[in-house]
Amino acid sequence: MTVKPLGDRVLIKVKEVETKTASGLYIPQTAQEKTTTGTVVAVGEDTDAIAVKVGQDVMYDKYAGTNISIDGVDHLIVSSGDLIAIVE
Template sequence: MKIKPLGDRILLKTEEGETQTKGGLYIPQTAQEKTQTGVVVAVGDDKDVITVKKGDKVMYDKYAGTNIKIDGVEHLIVKMADILAVIE
């Protein structure tokens, strides 16, 4: 399935949280905090507002966007205003 965001929206592939601490302890899936970082998969057509590009790693607002599953993989559609930073 292929999804193209509209307007100032961005499609992100969310990243998985760490499963092991620095000390070597494993964190169960139920106890993991949801990360607020992702990789830009596609961008909308409002080029005046969108300042990120495909492949950028970004940090987004905790309660932003709509969760969707594409081919069994978690994705998130967010507005450009919900993108907080680009991670370099």
């Protein structure tokens, strides 16, 4: 399935949550926090309002956007205003 965001929206592939700490302890799913980073998969046609490009890693607001599943992979559609930073 192909999803093309409209307007100033951005489609982000959500990064997986770390299930293991640096010291090797496993974190139960109930204690894991929602990730706020991901990779831009597609952008809308309003290029004046969107400052990110496909393939960039970004950070977004914790409760932003709409969660969708594309071919079993979690994605998020957010407004470009909900993007906080580009992660390099």
